[in-house]
Amino acid sequence: MRIGVLGLQGAVREHVRSLSRLGVDTRVVKRVDQLDEIAALILPGGESTAISLIGGEPFLERLRELAKSGFPFFGTCAGMILLAREIEGRSEPYVGAIDITVARNASGRQVHSFEALLNVDGIGHDIPAVFIRAPYITRLGEGVSALAKYDGHVVMARQGNVLVSSFHPELTDDLRIHEYFLNIVEKRNQEDMK
Ligand code: GLN
Numbered sequence: 001m002r003i004g005v006l007g008l009q010g011a012v013r014e015h016v017r018s019l020s021r022l023g024v025d026t027r028v029v030k031r032v033d034q035l036d037e038i039a040a041l042i043l044p045g046g047e048s049t050a051i052s053l054i055g056g057e058p059f060l061e062r063l064r065e066l067a068k069s070g071f072p073f074f075g076t077c078a079g080m081i082l083l084a085r086e087i088e089g090r091s092e093p094y095v096g097a098i099d100i101t102v103a104r105n106a107s108g109r110q111v112h113s114f115e116a117l118l119n120v121d122g123i124g125h126d127i128p129a130v131f132i133r134a135p136y137i138t139r140l141g142e143g144v145s146a147l148a149k150y151d152g153h154v155v156m157a158r159q160g161n162v163l164v165s166s167f168h169p170e171l172t173d174d175l176r177i178h179e180y181f182l183n184i185v186e187k188r189n190q191e192d193m194k
Contacts, residue, residue, distance in 0.1 A: 001039050001185065002025040002026070003024050003026055003039065003041070003042065003185065004026075004028070004029040004037075004041045004042070005019070005027070005041070005044060006029050006041060006042065006043045006044060006055075007028035007029055007030045008030060008054040008059075009046045009047060009050045009054055010044040010046020010047065010051060010078055010079075011046060011076075011168060011170055011171065012044050014044070014168070015042050015044050015170045015178075016028060017170070018170045018175055018178045019178060021175060022179060029041065032058055035062055035063070039185055040071065040073070040074070040161075040184075040185040040188075041063075041066075041071070041072075041073050041074075042073075042074045042075075042076070042079070043074070043075040043076070043079030043080075043082050043083060044076055044077075044170070045076045045077030045078045045079060045132065045168050046078045047078055048079075048081040048082050048094070051078060051079075051082060052082060052094050063082075063095045063097070064095055067083075067097035067162070070160060072161040072162070072184050072185045072188055073097055073098075074162075074163045074165075075162075075163075075165075076164075076165050076167070076168055077135065077165070077166060077168055080135060080137075080164035080165060081094070081102055081135050083095050083097045083098050084096070084098060084100050084102045085097075085098060085099045085101070086100070086101040086139070088103045097162045098141075098144060098157065098162040099140075099141025099142070099143065099144050099159060100137050100139060100140055100144055100164070101138045101139035102135040102137055103135060103136050104135050105134075106134065113132040113133070114131055115128060115130050115131070116128075116167075117129070118148045118150060118156075120148040120156060120177070120180075121146075121147045122180070127148075127174055127176055129165070129167035129169065130167055130168040131150075131155075131167045131168075132168060134155070134166040136154070136155065136166055137153070137155065137157055137166065140154060141159070143159055145157060145158050145159070150166075150167075153166075155167060165177065
C-alpha cells in the first residue's frame with residue numbers, strides 16, 4: 001500500500017516524514033501519471049492558489065475523477081481548501097471532493113499562527129495542532145461529520161474516505177491523525193479486494 005503526498009508546493013517533506021515514521025511506503029507525487037501508482041493522496045498545506053496553478057487543470061481534473069471513485073484523500077490547510085466543494089469568495093471549487101464550505105485565512109495572518117491541543121472524535125484527546133493562516137469550515141454538507149472544533153469553529157471533518165483538517169498535524173510529532181487516515185485507506189483497500 002503506497003501513499004502519495006502531493007509535492008507541488010508546501011509542507012511536503014513533513015508529511016513524508018510522518019508517514020515514514022509509521023513505516024508507510026510513501027511517494028512524492030509531482031506528475032499526473034504518478035496518481036495511478038498510489039492508494040491514497042495527502043494534499044499538504046502551503047498556498048492553495050500556488051498548488052492549483054502549478055498542478056494545472058489536468059491535475060485537478062484527474063483528482064476530481066479519483067474523488068468520484070471513492071479514492072482516499074487527506075487535505076491539510078491549503079489541501080483542505082483544494083478538496084472543499086465551496087470556497088468563500090471564489091466561484092468555483094478546485095477538486096470538490098468533500099461537501100463543505102471553507103473560509104480562507106479565517107484564523108488570521110501568518111503572525112497569528114498558533115498551536116492548540118484538540119480533542120478529535122474517534123481519535124483521541126490532547127492532539128497537538130498547528131494553525132497557520134488556517135481556513136475554517138463554515139458549512140458542513142449532509143454526510144459530513146465534524147471531528148474537531150476549536151474556538152467554536154469546525155477544524156476537522158470527514159466524508160467517506162475524504163479527511164480534512166484546518167491545521168497541520170505533520171508539524172508535530174503526534175502520529176495519531178496520520179494513523180487514522182491510514183486506517184481509512186486500509187479499509188478501502190480491503191473492500192476493493194473482496
Ligand atoms: N492560507 C493558505 C491558503 O489559502 C493556507 C495556509 C496553510 O496551508 N498553512 O492556501
